[in-house]
Amino acid sequence: MMPRHCFLGFLISFFLTGVAGTQPAHESLKPQRVQFQSRNFHNILQWQPGRALTGNSSVYFVQYKIYGQRQWKNKEDCWGTQELFCDLTSETSDIQEPYYGRVRAASAGSYSDWSMTPRFTPWWETKIDPPVMNITQVNGSLLVILCAPNLPHRYQKEKNISIEDYYELVYRVFIINNSLEKEQKVYEGAHRVVEIEALPPHSSYCVVAEIYQPMLDRRSQRSEERCVEIP
Structure with missing residues (x-):
């Protein structure tokens, strides 16, 4: 016990x-x-x-x-x-x-x-999404058109406000030569229309883009690759 x-x-x-x-x-x-x-x-x-x-x-x-x-x-x-x-x-x-x-x-x-x-x-x-990107072929060159991310619906009602109204945005465009597996930055600046010239015929390329915010030293993720064949 x-x-x-x-x-x-x-x-x-x-x-x-x-x-x-x-x-x-x-x-x-x-x-x-x-x-x-x-x-x-x-x-x-x-x-x-x-x-x-x-x-x-x-x-x-x-x-x-x-x-x-x-x-x-x-x-x-x-x-x-x-x-x-x-x-x-x-x-x-x-x-x-x-x-x-x-x-x-x-x-x-x-x-x-x-x-x-x-x-x-x-x-x-806030984190910025990558730019929306469209590509058009023009006489052997690539015309890359970039759009900043959309804002929430509340902002769309106010004078077509863009995210560019709040930040200085720098667009960076990269091209990847698929045969060489080599990436090259072909543009960095504020323009949203970029022409990539002098591409050799019968070649294959992919293009990606990102947004950089200099004041915050921050960049977005990259956009989805857009791939094209140069005839």
Whole structure:
């Protein structure tokens, strides 16, 4: 039989271990990795479920504000959502302003604390997609036509605003000689129409392009290759 003092020690150890190993319900519900993901000023708040959440048994509540404001604003379309993202493009449309977003979860009558993003400024942090590229053959030359990425629909309503209105953009065009497997940069500049001349006949080339932002020292991913046969 276990001595009385050993039994009491066992009970104390058991309860201390249990308390230390159990987190409050609201803490285990708290959303994880709350952050903005932005492409071409399309600003999406994303998060992951708390450690205690599985499946679709929980709902989420989203708020946002401009840095320096005290009052948080509810995002009505994401108030009680079961999704793990929320489109805050319209709410963060002043691209020079710094913003915060935050999310809380609810499940089975319990609510988590709020999880807040780092400070988010669209102008600094949005990622630019590669240019859209079309190629036409003209008398043995290639005419490359480049288009900047599209902005969200909200911006399209305002005087045909382009992403070029917000950044200095430099286009880079590369040509790949398929027979030699050799790549060459043939253009770097602000023009969106580029002519590649003096290509030998009966040859095969692929063309790719990217956008470079000098002020941020940042470049986009490359466009899809467009390949042509020179007759």
